[in-house]
Amino acid sequence: xxxxxxxxxxxxxxxxxxxxxxxxxxxxxxxxxxxxxxxxxxxxxxxxxxxxxxxxxxxxxxxxxxxxxxxxxxxxxxxxxxxxxxxxxxxxxxxxxxxxxxxxxxxxxxxxxxxxxxxxxxxxxxxxxxxxxxxxxxxxxxxxxxxxxxxxxxxxxxxxxxxxxxxxxxxxxxxxxxxxxxxxxxxxxxxxxxxxxxxxxxxxxxxxxxxxxxxxxxxxxxxxxxxxxxxxxxxxxxxxxxxxxxxxxxxxxxxxxxxxxxxxxxxxxxxxxxxxxxxxxxxxxxxxxxxxxxxxxxxxxxxxxxxxxxxxxxxxxxxxxxxxxxxxxxxxxxxxxxxxxxxxxxxxxxxxxxxxxxxxxxxxxxxxxxxxxxxxxxxxxxxxxxxxxxxxxxxxxxxxxxxxxxxxxxxxxxxxxxxxxxxxxxxxxxxxxxxxxxxxxxxxxxxxxxxxxxxxxxxxxxxxxxxxxxxxxxxxxxxxxxxxxxxxxxxxxxxxxxxxxxxxxxxxxxxxxxxxxxxxxxxxxxxxxxxxxxxxxxxxxxxxxxxxxxxxxxxxxxxxxxxxxxxxxxxxxxxxxxxxxxxxxxxxxxxxxxxxxxxxxxxxxxxxxx
Ligand code: AGP
Numbered sequence: 100x101x102x103x104x105x106x107x108x109x110x111x112x113x114x115x116x117x118x119x120x121x122x123x124x125x126x127x128x129x130x131x132x133x134x135x136x137x138x139x140x141x142x143x144x145x146x147x148x149x150x151x152x153x154x155x156x157x158x159x160x161x162x163x164x165x166x167x168x169x170x171x172x173x174x175x176x177x178x179x180x181x182x183x184x185x186x187x188x189x190x191x192x193x194x195x196x197x198x199x200x201x202x203x204x205x206x207x208x209x210x211x212x213x214x215x216x217x218x219x220x221x222x223x224x225x226x227x228x229x230x231x232x233x234x235x236x237x238x239x240x241x242x243x244x245x246x247x248x249x250x251x252x253x254x255x256x257x258x259x260x261x262x263x264x265x266x267x268x269x270x271x272x273x274x275x276x277x278x279x280x281x282x283x284x285x286x287x288x289x290x291x292x293x294x295x296x297x298x299x300x301x302x303x304x305x306x307x308x309x310x311x312x313x314x315x316x317x318x319x320x321x322x323x324x325x326x327x328x329x330x331x332x333x334x335x336x337x338x339x340x341x342x343x344x345x346x347x348x349x350x351x352x353x354x355x356x357x358x359x360x361x362x363x364x365x366x367x368x369x370x371x372x373x374x375x376x377x378x379x380x381x382x383x384x385x386x387x388x389x390x391x392x393x394x395x396x397x398x399x400x401x402x403x404x405x406x407x408x409x410x411x412x413x414x415x416x417x418x419x420x421x422x423x424x425x426x427x428x429x430x431x432x433x434x435x436x437x438x439x440x441x442x443x444x445x446x447x448x449x450x451x452x453x454x455x456x457x458x459x460x461x462x463x464x465x466x467x468x469x470x471x472x473x474x475x476x477x478x479x480x481x482x483x484x485x486x487x488x489x490x491x492x493x494x495x496x497x498x499x500x501x502x503x504x505x506x507x508x509x510x511x512x513x514x515x516x517x518x519x520x521x522x523x524x525x526x527x528x529x530x531x532x533x534x535x536x537x538x539x540x541x542x543x544x545x546x547x548x549x550x551x552x553x554x555x556x557x558x559x560x561x562x563x564x565x566x567x568x569x570x571x572x573x574x575x576x577x578x579x580x581x582x583x584x585x586x587x588x589x590x591x592x593x594x595x596x597x598x599x600x601x602x603x604x605x606x607x608x609x610x611x612x613x614x615x616x617x618x619x620x621x622x623x624x625x626x627x628x629x630x631x632x633x634x635x636x637x638x639x640x641x642x643x644x645x646x647x648x649x650x651x652x653x654x655x656x657x658x659x660x661x662x663x664x665x666x667x668x669x670x671x672x673x674x675x676x677x678x679x680x681x682x683x684x685x686x687x688x689x690x691x692x693x694x695x696x697x698x699x700x701x702x703x704x705x706x707x708x709x
Contacts, residue, residue, distance in 0.1 A: 101199035101707070102126035103185075103279075104296050105168040105260040105270045107316050108287025113162050116169035119289075119296035120150045122344065125498055125697070125704040126199075126292060127173025130184035133157070134195040136267050137164035141195055145184035149698075166268065168260045170197035173703040176205065177222030186262075187226040189233020190217045193264040194242070196232065198225040199292055199707060200256035200277040208252070228253055232261065243314065246271050250312070250325050256455065256707070260290055273312040273325055277707045278453045278481060281305040281313055281320060283334060288315035293453075293477070293705070294337050295344055295496060302337045306479045335479060343495040353499035353590070353696045357682045358549060360504050361542040363494035364675070367508040371515055372535055377528045379519040379535075386488040387470055392523040394444040397424040398469065399513075400432050400460050401448035402706065404502040404585065408474075408509035409448050410578035411674050415513055418671060419534075420520035429460035430709070439467035446472045446516075450497055450505035451705040452480025459709055461485060474512050476505050490516060499697050500704045501590050503682045506582060507545070507675055514538065514672065537669040541676070544666040548679035551663050555680055558645065558661055559687035562616050568593060569607065569617045570681075571600035571633060573626035579674045580620055583681030590689035590696045600626075600633040611642040618684075619659070620677050623649040624670030634658050647677045 102123025106115045116133050124131075131153040132145035142162035146152040150171055170185035177183035186195040202208070205224035212230050213219065219226055228249060235245035242263040250257070256276030263269070272279055272290045282289035282297035282304050289297050290313070297304060305320070307313065311330060314321045322332045349355035356363075373380050384391065397416050399409035409426045416424040427437070429447070439445070445464040449457045452475040461482060465471055473482045473489030476497060483489060492508040518526065518534055562568075568587060572580035581597035588595050598607060600619065611617070617637045621630040634644050635658065644659040649667045656662050663680040665673075689696045 101173050102171045102292045102296070103169070103197040103199050103258060103260055104292070105197070105272065105290040106287070107166040107268065107270045108284065109165055110287065111163070112165050112167040113157060115300070116167050117150065117154050117157065118299065119291060120153070120169050120171045122296040123292055124150050124171050125500055127171050127703045128698050129172045129174045129179030130181070131169070131171045132184045132186055133162060133167055133169040134186040134262060135162040135164040135167035136262060136264065139264050139267050141188070141192065141264060143186060143188070143195065145181055147179055147181055147184065166262065166270065168195065168197045168262050168270070175201055176224040182221045183223050185225060187221060187223065187229040189229045189236070191233055191237065194229060194233045194236060195262045196225065196229045197260050198228060199258040202228050202253050202257065203255035204253060224255070228257070228259065236263070242266050243271060246273065247312065247325055247327060250275070258292060269314055269316040271312065271314055272307070274307045275309050275325070276455065279307045281307065281315065283320070286317070288320060290315065294339055295498070298337060298339050298341055298344060303334050304337055305332045305334055306484065338478065339496055344498060351499065351697050353501050353503060353686055356497055356499050356504045357679070357686065360507055360679065361546045361549070363504045363508055364511055364542045364545060366493050367511045368515065368538060369493070372539065374535060377531050377535070378522055379515045381490050381515060381519055383490045384472070384488050384519070387472070390470060391520060393442060394422065394470070395442035396440060396444070397422050398427065398439070398443055398445040398464065399424060399448065400427045400429045400445070400457065402429050402454050402456050404506045404582060405448040405450060405457070405509060407578040407582040407585070408506055408513060410581070411510050411575050412446070412513035412517070414575045415517035415671060416520065419517040419526055420524055422520065427460070429454065430456035432460040433463035437464065437467065439464055439469045441468065443469045444472065445469040446474060447482050447486060448474045448509055449482050450476045450502055452477040452482040453705050453707050455707045455709045458482055458485070474509055476508070498704070500699055500702050501586055501685070501696065507678055510674055511538070511541070534669060534671070537672050541668065541672060544668055544676050545679055548665045548676050551680050552683055554663065555683040556687045559684055559691055563688050563691035565614055565616050566593060567610065567615045568595040569603070569610070569615060570595060570597040570620070571603060571617060571630070572597070572620035573600045573630055574624065575671060575674050576620040576622065576626070576677055579677050579681065580618070582678060583618060583685070586682055586685035587688060589702060590685050590699050591692050591694055592700070593688065593692070600630050603633060604636060608636065608640065611637055611640040613641050613643055615642065617642050617644045618647065618681070619644055620647045621655060622665070622670065622673040622677060623652060623667065624673060631655065631658065647680055
């Protein structure tokens with residue numbers, strides 16, 4: 100949700116900024132811009148649309164210098180126009196800023212500054228911050244103090260990087276609510292919204308915390324709070340490789356990440372299964388191991404795909420650990436005055452670890468006394484750092500905006516957590532052995548499911564013209580139906596709905612006609628007969644049914660228009676295989692509709708505004 104990068108050092112800054120923006124582009128792609136400083140003169144370039152448009156502009160009108168800031172935008176306040184693109188400058192033209200987040204009191208700041216005669220150039224909330232810094236700077240001539248002063252006045256969230264013409268060797272960066280990471284090179288510094296743009300340059304980073312500010316330049320890095328208290332920061336080594344972030348011969352990151360799943364699912368379990376002692380070993384839970392058996396209730400929350408994973412988690416925890424489990428949208432949780440009883444363990448699920456709604460919900464349940472765990476992919480992210488303990492996915496970066504490999508890894512981690520909790524309570528060694536055996540076979544079963552690719556491509560060609568799709572599932576596969584529908588919506592822009600199969604007859608059945616594909620997930624578990632009955636109901640209304648079924652299930656073949664067969668597995672693990680054809684179906688349908696699957700319109704990978 101907006102990507103920002105800054106550089107100060109000895110190298111020409113232009114290429115560093117553009118390449119950095121390309122790696123951050125998945126965070127937003129409505130417009131992009133840079134500001135560089137050379138001999139105390141700003142060069143500012145902005146372009147509407149993708150980073151490529153900005154790169155072309157800079158080829159025609161180069162920028163110079165070895166200090167600069169850049170931004171790729173996901174619009175919140177103001178249309179994606181040239182004037183709303185970052186960087187934003189103050190009225191004097193001496194201060195330039197890039198910003199990720201929302202300045203909630205921008206209106207009152209703007210009114211105040213306009214009353215002082217300051218003219219605004221854009222409709223953005225960000226410009227009010229740039230102008231406010233400039234307003235204080237005009238009075239004090241001290242840029243650092245002006246930044247601090249302005250940041251104390253603003254309400255809302257920010258990751259912000261500031262450049263001042265009169266301090267031509269210094270970047271000032273600060274955060275509250277929106278992520279910022281400092282990269283440390285040899286006599287150079289980078290600052291970025293996430294690690295992806297730093298990897299080509301350095302593996303040494305410092306994660307900034309909320310209400311911190313850094314000054315970067317030849318003098319080194321000075322870290323303080325926004326209120327000027329000095330803070331000690333730890334330098335951390337990144338464990339992301341460049342290769343993990345490249346396309347590696349695939350046409351899209353989404354397809355690459357779908358195909359990575361046999362490997363990512365192995366990685367998520369690596370070193371965590373102890374067959375000899377029939378247990379799961381999740382090192383990240385160490386800080387609260389003793390407390391684990393004492394929890395009386397679980398509360399899982401997340402957004403989008405992570406919320407779907409939480410819904411599967413509810414089945415897993417209740418079935419295997421026999422603990423009452425609730426699931427909430429992170430965005431709703433904090434607004435309904437939640438009752439957090441003593442003995443509540445709250446689990447925040449997030450691929451990026453930076454989703455603002457999930458972070459806000461986490462803080463809310465913490466203040467109400469819950470112990471918190473994170474199920475997070477991005478190492479060092481805010482949610483990972485703010486939870487009491489947690490389990491990383493360990494699947495490498497997920498770049499495609501549509502989450503695929505993170506979803507299945509979230510399911511796998513939640514399953515391991517449920518087994519672990521179950522073992523500490525009532526789960527028998529025999530049942531645990533069976534689950535562990537099935538879990539270790541999942542990667543090869545996912546590979547088998549990936550072999551459906553050609554069949555799915557053909558199916559997508561038959562269905563791509565349909566404008567409304569329905570996804571049905573029951574039990575653990577109900578959230579898979581939701582996830583299948585979400586994948587299709589976000590990458591193809593086709594309207595789709597996921598439903599618990601039995602709910603269809605309570606209303607949505609009215610929509611059934613031959614133009615609306617119904618994707619029914621019906622593995623041979625305890626819900627099988629009921630889902631078949633639901634399929635019959637669709638057929639008797641001339642509906643068109645595509646089933647995701649267990650291999651060699653002949654019955655389902657006779658009832659449906661097409662079947663995508665996946666390998667048989669334990670019922671609770673079936674979402675790990677039934678999700679795969681749905682991801683491929685969304686991918687191919689989107690391609691046939693001419694969509695940019697890695698950067699669907701209006702979306703951003705990491706939603707860092709509430
Ligand atoms: C998934 O395909 C979406 N792009 C989106 O729903 C995503 O899962 C959601 O924004 C949560 O992100 P997070 O896992 O990084 O918190």
